[in-house]
Amino acid sequence: MKLYQLCGKDTDVCFSPYGWRAKLCLLHKGLNFEEVPMRFLEKEKIAHVSPQTIPVLDDGATSIVDSFAIAQYLEATYPEPDLFGGPVAAAQAPLLNRWVDQTLVVGMVQLVLIDIHNCLDTDNQAFFRETREKRFGCTLEEVMAGRDEKRDAFRKSLTPLRLVLAKTPYLSGSRPCWFDYAVFGTFMWPHVVSSYPLLAEDDPVYRWRERMFDLFEGTGRKAKRAF
Amino acid sequence: MKLYQLCGKDTDVCFSPYGWRAKLCLLHKGLNFEEVPMRFLEKEKIAHVSPQTIPVLDDGATSIVDSFAIAQYLEATYPEPDLFGGPVAAAQAPLLNRWVDQTLVVGMVQLVLIDIHNCLDTDNQAFFRETREKRFGCTLEEVMAGRDEKRDAFRKSLTPLRLVLAKTPYLSGSRPCWFDYAVFGTFMWPHVVSSYPLLAEDDPVYRWRERMFDLFEGTGRKAKRAF
Numbered sequence: 001m002k003l004y005q006l007c008g009k010d011t012d013v014c015f016s017p018y019g020w021r022a023k024l025c026l027l028h029k030g031l032n033f034e035e036v037p038m039r040f041l042e043k044e045k046i047a048h049v050s051p052q053t054i055p056v057l058d059d060g061a062t063s064i065v066d067s068f069a070i071a072q073y074l075e076a077t078y079p080e081p082d083l084f085g086g087p088v089a090a091a092q093a094p095l096l097n098r099w100v101d102q103t104l105v106v107g108m109v110q111l112v113l114i115d116i117h118n119c120l121d122t123d124n125q126a127f128f129r130e131t132r133e134k135r136f137g138c139t140l141e142e143v144m145a146g147r148d149e150k151r152d153a154f155r156k157s158l159t160p161l162r163l164v165l166a167k168t169p170y171l172s173g174s175r176p177c178w179f180d181y182a183v184f185g186t187f188m189w190p191h192v193v194s195s196y197p198l199l200a201e202d203d204p205v206y207r208w209r210e211r212m213f214d215l216f217e218g219t220g221r222k223a224k225r226a227f
Numbered sequence: 228m229k230l231y232q233l234c235g236k237d238t239d240v241c242f243s244p245y246g247w248r249a250k251l252c253l254l255h256k257g258l259n260f261e262e263v264p265m266r267f268l269e270k271e272k273i274a275h276v277s278p279q280t281i282p283v284l285d286d287g288a289t290s291i292v293d294s295f296a297i298a299q300y301l302e303a304t305y306p307e308p309d310l311f312g313g314p315v316a317a318a319q320a321p322l323l324n325r326w327v328d329q330t331l332v333v334g335m336v337q338l339v340l341i342d343i344h345n346c347l348d349t350d351n352q353a354f355f356r357e358t359r360e361k362r363f364g365c366t367l368e369e370v371m372a373g374r375d376e377k378r379d380a381f382r383k384s385l386t387p388l389r390l391v392l393a394k395t396p397y398l399s400g401s402r403p404c405w406f407d408y409a410v411f412g413t414f415m416w417p418h419v420v421s422s423y424p425l426l427a428e429d430d431p432v433y434r435w436r437e438r439m440f441d442l443f444e445g446t447g448r449k450a451k452r453a454f
Contacts, residue, residue, distance in 0.1 A: 085315025091400035092316065092323065094390035099326065163321035173318035 007037035008119035018067040020185035107154040115194035119226035184212040234264035235346035245294040247412030334381040342421035346453035411439040
């Protein structure tokens with residue numbers, strides 16, 4: 001199996017939240033896979049799929065695009081160990097996946113946008129700046145204005161996670177499963193690109209993230225950071 | 228068991244979203260219970276609990292306040308049939324419960340606030356108007372301004388539910404369980420108080436709600452409406 005992941009100037013710096021989600025699902029399943037790092041402007045590496053978005057998982061002749069589709073493919077193809085945590089949790093996973101995208105991805109991007117830019121090579125920086133400034137309707141630097149206030153709002157938006165963590169060590173109960181990877185994979189994005197402290201150390205989400213860093217022989221903790 | 232539920236001028240008109248959630252959980256468990264309707268200004272009926280908010284479930288000498296606490300109590304005390312759908316779904320339920328409150332309750336209240344008022348008796352209307360106008364910072368009538376546009380936004384906010392219903396007939400998969408009751412119980416609120424059509428008939432959420440109306444011998448469908 002091959003997992004195509006987004007990387008920075010340094011090909012060991014893999015920062016995509018979606019790439020991390022897919023990678024953590026593969027690790028949960030105990031599958032062997034090769035990681036293929038890819039920059040924004042190296043789409044020729046995934047010319048065999050459509051749409052050309054990453055992550056992509058190649059499993060023999062089968063190619064899967066999109067981290068959630070990869071999770072569902074892995075669960076259907078390699079049932080053990082269970083990834084979603086039963087049929088009810090699996091049915092509700094699309095809602096939670098969207099919650100992660102709408103709450104965490106949207107909340108985080110404005111806190112680390114300039115750091116993502118800074119970990120890219122010159123050509124990819126130009127591409128990133130042009131596409132993101134068009135999307136946000138202002139400069140990358142302007143997006144970063146009021147960073148600390150935005151961080152306060154972001155931390156507040158994590159309340160639903162704290163409600164779960166008040167009762168159980170993981171977001172899926174006594175053991176981590178898909179939802180933990182969806183959320184933790186997303187936290188790997190700011191962790192890899194930025195030294196800006198996102199979470200307060202006394203936050204239950206911080207302590208949960210510490211536990212997640214330790215999984216799979218410390219894969220998250222050992223990940224190369226951009227600075 | 229006794230379930231204390233909020234009612235209107237007509238004691239058969241029970242409209243509280245939280246009361247409905249608790250009632251549906253009791254029906255799921257197949258338990259016998261008596262319903263005790265209560266108006267806003269009849270708090271003496273639940274003088275035995277603190278805080279004095281409804282619904283309240285009295286089970287012998289035990290009293291439980293709050294619909295989610297009632298669901299958890301029922302699951303712990305009467306394990307069969309399973310209400311949450313396994314440990315992973317149970318762990319994530321507090322997050323989903325909050326999602327329902329933040330998305331559905333907040334989205335619906337501004338669409339039916341005046342209808343809630345209209346189903347109350349004169350004294351309760353005065354109480355409701357005073358407390359809600361203070362909360363919203365404007366008159367009940369002002370809250371209702373732009374109702375159709377707000378309904379459009381509300382319908383859009385249901386996208387996460389449609390992602391689930393694209394795959395399975397219920398929000399918990401092949402059979403309804405707690406999350407279906409949390410969402411459907413909340414939909415019973417506008418349904419009971421208002422004739423304003425909240426959902427479009429071609430919406431998968433509308434079709435799911437029709438299935439939910441049929442449960443427990445049509446309990447939701449037969450519920451007395453205020454108009």
